Amino acid sequence: MARPRNIVLLRHGESEGNADDSVYERVPDHALPLTEAGRRQAVEAGERLRALFGDERVSAYVSPYRRTHQTFRALGLDPARVRIREEPRLREQDWGNWQDAEDVRLQKAYRNAYGHFFYRFAQGESGADVYDRVGAFLESLYRSFEDPGHPPNVLLVTHGLTMRLFCMRWFHWRVAEFESLSNPGNAETRILVLGENGRYRLDRPFEHWCTPESYDATG
Template sequence: MARPRRIVLIRHGESEGNIDDTVYEREPDHALSLTPTGLLQAEVAGARMRALFGDERVSAYVSPYRRTHQTFQALGLDPSRVRVREEPRLREQDWGNWQDRDDVRRQKAYRDAYGHFFYRFAQGESGADVYDRVGSFLESLWRSFEDPGHPPNVLIITHGLTMRLFCTRWFHWTVAEFESLSNPGNAVSRELLLGADGRYSLDRPFEHWCTPESYGATG
């Protein structure tokens, strides 16, 4: 099994929806583009990625959303060294279709009170649904490591909540731990690094907005 030395997760750059939530009434979430600031963020991240990967090969997976594809393109990686695949299981949490701004704001407030993992948007998904499809992707990813020629680097371009749930699933964090984590900023990355003991560790922790709640023993 050729496990990669590093797995890099990166959130898309700033999108139109990050600065104006009324856009969801006119444009589908998956079709939103990067802002000029988001494009610059992705280009800056690209300089870091190119320095990180050097001349090594990369296996890249990109959420099917326009803003994640634009982020990947703006990274400016050498196409001769990158094998890229679109991966729908890495998409953003589904909120529904064209959305009423006030209704979405109400539901987000409900989600904050109810919990991001269990709250289900009326026409979309819960965090638990995203967790399940991320788990399905991880099974496919692990099977890809069976190829002895697998690249030494994996790059995943996705969304903030999906990044947190990817790490929750990978490291077997509790739901309470997930709930305490903040999303990374736009075009901010995290790395899973393979250690000498064969285990992966996170290069730096996610920021916490609260202390994880402890439920005690369960039976």
């Protein structure tokens, strides 16, 4: 099995939805483009990734959203060394159709109070739904490692919540641990690095916004 040395998770650059949540009333979530600031963030991320990858090959998986595709293109990776696949299972948590800005703010407040993992948007998904499809993607990713010629680097261009859920699934974190973590910033990375012991570790942790709760399994 040819396990890659680096599995890089990259959040897209700043999108118009990050800058102005009223845009969801006019533009579908999947169609939101990057802002100029988001493009600059992606270019800067590309400089860091080119230094990390060097001349090595990369297997890239990109969420089907416009902002993730634009982020990938702005990275400036050598197309001769990159195998790219669009991967719908790495998409953002679905909110469902166009959204009223005030309703979005209200549902986000509900989600914060209820819990990001279990709260389900009225016409969309819960975090648990995203966890399930990320798990299905991981099964496909594991199978790709059986190819002895698999590239030594994997790049996932995706979304903040999806990044946290990917790591939750990979490292078998509890729900309470996931709930305590903050999303990375736009165009930030987290890298799973293969150690000498054959196990992966995160190059740096996610920031915590609170202390994980402890649940009494007997109560």
